[in-house]
């Protein structure tokens with residue numbers, strides 16, 4: 156099952172992997188034609204009713220694969236209103252080869268030709284709201300026709316995610332949908348066929364540029380929409396929490412607070428004036444601080460526990476006690492990971508171990524990334540949380556959904572890059588589910604490292620990554 160948002164991500168990933176949308180459209184159209192050939196009899200008349208988006212584009216392709224039938228293609232609207240280049244190219248191909256095509260300028264000009272099979276390609280996943288004209292009139296005409304109706308991807312007017320129609324919708328006999336079933340098609344009274352259109356599995360497994368679509372922002376957004384992060388860290392170390400907190404800011408969190416031992420508060424504040432640093436008594440996190448942390452965590456959308464805390468027994472006890480009481484979203488990194496296996500928590504955890512830390516937690520690893528992905532998925536299911544296991548191929552899994560990230564380079568084995576990654580995870584986990592947050596964070600962190608190494612070669616500082624994070628997340632994209 157795939158939602159329209161995820162489908163758009165996977166589609167962009169496929170293009171980045173060398174299978175662009177126009178090729179997918181050729182496969183989609185071919186799949187529709189194959190299906191039509193199965194339901195039609197020799198000599199049947201076929202009416203294709205196409206809209207101006209890519210759903211219509213699929214049907215223009217289908218028409219080319221149905222030469223043995225008498226096919227008439229109606230375009231709802233004017234050809235110059237076709238909204239995508241690839242749909243227009245396929246429309247133009249029909250013109251040049253002198254196929255029977257007609258432009259329907261408005262609903263009064265609509266007359267559905269007598270047909271044995273109607274291909275409904277007015278609207279697919281791009282529908283918003285109730286069908287407008289001439290689509291609404293065309294839907295009624297299709298529903299009144301005595302023909303077998305084959306809908307392309309989704310019956311026009313039906314929302315592929317919810318199955319709901321805001322007004323009249325096409326009542327299809329068959330739906331040929333692409334790549335995977337759509338959540339809304341379960342409610343539709345039609346036989347649904349899923350056609351493989353050649354999207355490589357890697358477009359779903361490997362995090363790619365399409366996954367960054369989750370980062371686009373509503374222009375009406377206001378302060379607080381992008382999350383408040385609380386970093387619980389520091390004591391024996393100051394650089395780790397400072398890197399995490401700054402990374403969370405660079406990754407777009409609205410507010411980042413740091414709770415740390417008072418002895419290191421000034422040092423951490425000194426790295427960046429935008430951080431809000433609050434010290435608690437002493438030099439290490441202790442169980443006596445847990446109530447204070449729980450109070451501070453109330454306002455946070457995500458708490459990052461671990462960077463620079465060290466592994467003193469009292470500190471680990473405090474982490475265990477905190478997690479036992481906390482029931483929000485938390486990213487757990489570094490030494491705090493040791494507390495995870497033996498704590499019973501209602502928190503929604505994203506744990507970010509490297510392979511050694513994974514093994515210390517009780518998990519297993521393997522040199523082969525596919526085997527490792529299965530092992531990580533099983534261990535995540537056992538833990539009841541999400542794991543991001545860092546490696547040349549990072550594996551992110553909650554036991555159900557598993558994604559793999561390939562960005563990054565050997566320059567990133569230097570200390571501190573994991574703290575940066577944990578900070579990006581916390582920013583993203585404050586507004587996205589843990590699998591999305593972990594996979595996008597790993598991808599972005601790796602891209603930032605690749606940009607630094609492209610520029611200067613190896614020998615990077617973890618702090619070099621910070622300025623690259625926004626470019627990796629939003630650079631060159633329509634945000």
Ligand SMILES: NC(=O)C1=CN([C@@H]2O[C@H](COP(=O)(O)OP(=O)(O)OC[C@H]3O[C@@H](n4cnc5c(N)ncnc54)[C@H](O)[C@@H]3O)[C@@H](O)[C@H]2O)[C@@H](O)CC1
Pocket residue numbers: 162163165166176179180183206207208209210211212213238239277278279280281282283284285286287288290307308309333352
């Ligand atoms: N990977 C993918 O996502 C693939 C998608 N493909 C096809 O592309 C389709 C999605 O294409 P698009 O995103 O171009 O969207 P659609 O073709 O579904 O619809 C977009 C058009 O509909 C208009 N529109 C929106 N709501 C309307 C309403 N209520 N009444 C009248 N017009 C309305 C828009 O102005 C736009 O012109 C899929 O359903 C599928 O058929 C395939 O080509 C293969 C790959």
Ligand SMILES: [K+]
Pocket residue numbers: 210275276277278279306307308309310311
């Ligand atoms: K359709």
